[in-house]
Amino acid sequence: MNIVEKILARGAGKSSVSPDDVVFAKVDKVMMHDVSGPGVIKVFDKLKKQGISVDKLWDPTKVWVAEDHFVPSAEKVSAENIVKLSNFTKNYGIEKHFKYGMGQYGICHTISHEEAMVMPGDVYVGGDSHTNTTGALGAFACGLGHTDIAYVLLNGQIWFKVPETFYFKLNGKLPDHVMAKDLILKIIGEIGTDGGAYQTMQFGGTGIDEMSVESRLTLCNMTTEAGAKNGIVEPDQKVVDYLTQRGATNINLIKGDADAEYSKVFEFEGSEMEPTVAKPFSPENTCVVREAPSVELDKSYIGSCTGAKYEDLEAAAKILKGRKVKIRTEVLPAAISIYQRAMENGLLKIFLDAGVTVGPPTCGACCGAHMGVLAKDEICISTTNRNFPGRMGHVESQTYLASPLVAAASAVTGKITDPRDLQ
Amino acid sequence: MKGNVIKYDRDNIDTDVIIPGQYLKVHDYAELATHAMEGLDPDFHSKVKEGDFILSGKNFGCGSSREHAPIALSHSGIKAVLALSFARIFYRNAVDGAFLLPIEIEQDAYDGISEGDEISIDVSTNEIKNITKNQTYKMKPFSEIIGKIIAAGGLFKYKPDQD
Numbered sequence: 001m002n003i004v005e006k007i008l009a010r011g012a013g014k015s016s017v018s019p020d021d022v023v024f025a026k027v028d029k030v031m032m033h034d035v036s037g038p039g040v041i042k043v044f045d046k047l048k049k050q051g052i053s054v055d056k057l058w059d060p061t062k063v064w065v066a067e068d069h070f071v072p073s074a075e076k077v078s079a080e081n082i083v084k085l086s087n088f089t090k091n092y093g094i095e096k097h098f099k100y101g102m103g104q105y106g107i108c109h110t111i112s113h114e115e116a117m118v119m120p121g122d123v124y125v126g127g128d129s130h131t132n133t134t135g136a137l138g139a140f141a142c143g144l145g146h147t148d149i150a151y152v153l154l155n156g157q158i159w160f161k162v163p164e165t166f167y168f169k170l171n172g173k174l175p176d177h178v179m180a181k182d183l184i185l186k187i188i189g190e191i192g193t194d195g196g197a198y199q200t201m202q203f204g205g206t207g208i209d210e211m212s213v214e215s216r217l218t219l220c221n222m223t224t225e226a227g228a229k230n231g232i233v234e235p236d237q238k239v240v241d242y243l244t245q246r247g248a249t250n251i252n253l254i255k256g257d258a259d260a261e262y263s264k265v266f267e268f269e270g271s272e273m274e275p276t277v278a279k280p281f282s283p284e285n286t287c288v289v290r291e292a293p294s295v296e297l298d299k300s301y302i303g304s305c306t307g308a309k310y311e312d313l314e315a316a317a318k319i320l321k322g323r324k325v326k327i328r329t330e331v332l333p334a335a336i337s338i339y340q341r342a343m344e345n346g347l348l349k350i351f352l353d354a355g356v357t358v359g360p361p362t363c364g365a366c367c368g369a370h371m372g373v374l375a376k377d378e379i380c381i382s383t384t385n386r387n388f389p390g391r392m393g394h395v396e397s398q399t400y401l402a403s404p405l406v407a408a409a410s411a412v413t414g415k416i417t418d419p420r421d422l423q
Numbered sequence: 424m425k426g427n428v429i430k431y432d433r434d435n436i437d438t439d440v441i442i443p444g445q446y447l448k449v450h451d452y453a454e455l456a457t458h459a460m461e462g463l464d465p466d467f468h469s470k471v472k473e474g475d476f477i478l479s480g481k482n483f484g485c486g487s488s489r490e491h492a493p494i495a496l497s498h499s500g501i502k503a504v505l506a507l508s509f510a511r512i513f514y515r516n517a518v519d520g521a522f523l524l525p526i527e528i529e530q531d532a533y534d535g536i537s538e539g540d541e542i543s544i545d546v547s548t549n550e551i552k553n554i555t556k557n558q559t560y561k562m563k564p565f566s567e568i569i570g571k572i573i574a575a576g577g578l579f580k581y582k583p584d585q586d
Contacts, residue, residue: 022567024583035447035448036488036490038448038450039450039491041450043520047579050579052579069447069448070447070448077448077449078448128488129486129487129488129512143488143512144488144515145489145512145515145516145519146490147516147519147577147578147579148515148516148519151579159578193435193482193485194481194482194485194508194510197482197508197511227485227511282435367439367444367447368443368444386437386486386487388437388439388440388462388486389439389440390439390440390443390444390462391444395440
């Protein structure tokens with residue numbers, strides 16, 4: 001069995017599973033946030049009316065809650081959602097609720113790794129499509145809707161069709177100035193936004209072994225944009241070290257068998273990878289940066305679970321150090337712990353000196369919610385994950401998806417710029 | 424099940440156009456319905472009628488996990504979406520929450536059915552009849568688990584132990 005089959009077999013209490021088997025798997029961790037949480041509360045209200053008991057959760061210690069989409073509260077509806085969510089976690093005894101304005105908080109997927117909420121081998125589900133991110137720690141991490149999350153909260157298990165696994169092998173390190181974001185955009189450009197539909201996308205090879213945990217998180221994050229059920233990397237010593245630094249103990253290094261089966265294998269040579277962007281209006285609409293259209297940008301956005309981890313901010317700061325931005329530029333660290341490290345290590349000063357606005361952790365404009373959304377005809381280069389029409393604001397705005405290095409270099413020139421070409 | 428078709432002749436209709444991100448904070452189902460398809464078709468709310476179907480191409484509902492998407496369509500009156508294929512979270516949200524039927528079709532139905540056609544869907548025979556054009560097409564049958572959850576009326580009413 002491969003790693004995903006092993007995790008799902010354990011969750012289902014079976015000695016083995018194969019692709020297309022339908023299993024009810026026990027869940028180890030479940031997450032919801034200020035959008036899916038109120039959605040789940042609404043499902044609970046419906047169930048009560050149908051006479052289904054919602055008095056007790058299956059295990060409140062396995063549930064954690066983030067505030068990220070509309071925080072700090074964008075207006076009164078989102079403020080009320082935050083109150084609803086707080087009442088829910090209090091009433092049901094959920095202690096792991098990361099509240100803004102009370103120390104550590106941030107984008108749910110960032111909290112999942114910054115706070116070591118998920119362990120290798122876990123069956124982890126979240127009420128958000130980018131739950132796939134956390135597969136980089138070696139978990140089966142999968143996004144679900146409100147009804148399914150409500151079902152998990154009450155029953156501790158959920159059905160899955162065991163996916164087939166596509167294996168993406170990276171031979172050799174990525175060159176300087178090329179980031180994991182460039183690789184995942186390249187992959188989505190090749191296989192399309194439904195190229196991984198219903199499947200697992202697993203990453204391996206010497207290039208992945210060399211890669212930091214944070215870069216692997218970027219890869220798994222955007223498996224969602226290829227339609228995948230989950231993304232995963234087999235955990236190694238880097239994952240152990242990463243989680244241990246964040247307080248985890250008893251880490252189980254689960255791996256696939258030597259004779260594990262994959263339904264397709266794709267190979268990429270690290271040395272051939274180049275800075276890449278996805279043009280409007282789809283993550284599959286990719287080209288290398290040096291062939292990108294010469295458009296006048298209005299804005300550069302460095303934020304989100306995809307592109308505002310510490311490593312992402314460090315990359316942007318490397319470019320922005322001693323330079324000035326030519327267009328509106330926002331940096332929103334994805335969690336308070338990252339914000340704090342960025343402060344301690346001088347990154348915030350580099351950003352402010354360059355003219356950047358530094359904002360609080362929030363999903364914010366990535367999903368067109370608030371805090372920097374785009375006007376009609378505005379063109380943005382962004383470290384986020386989607387660029388469908390209206391994703392970041394007005395339906396006639398445009399978003400180019402890029403790595404933090406490309407977004408920072410473009411902020412300096414006002415045009416889509418390969419960091420290798422920056423004067 | 425019988426109704427008229429609203430056709431979007433394109434692939435990859437994503438949840439950002441089915442219900443734009445600014446409405447994610449809204450959890451009132453009737454209010455969500457007033458913004459359904461706003462990112463693609465601002466006239467949708469005024470033209471949709473109870474019992475209508477949507478017909479579209481590949482990868483319908485790609486993007487976010489927002490259950491707002493099937494909710495907004497279902498509370499607009501849409502009983503089924505017919506598409507060449509579906510993105511996974513939209514598909515399972517539609518079924519597990521019993522909001523609407525996601526019907527996978529073949530190219531003949533996609534090409535044969537036009538905007539405004541009256542069709543009927545029979546999931547017991549996997550047949551789609553185009554009443555307007557007097558044509559019949561096959562739908563792809565539901566997988567076993569999906570068929571059972573639909574028959575039960577959603578995930579909470581489905582009892583896996585009784586299989």
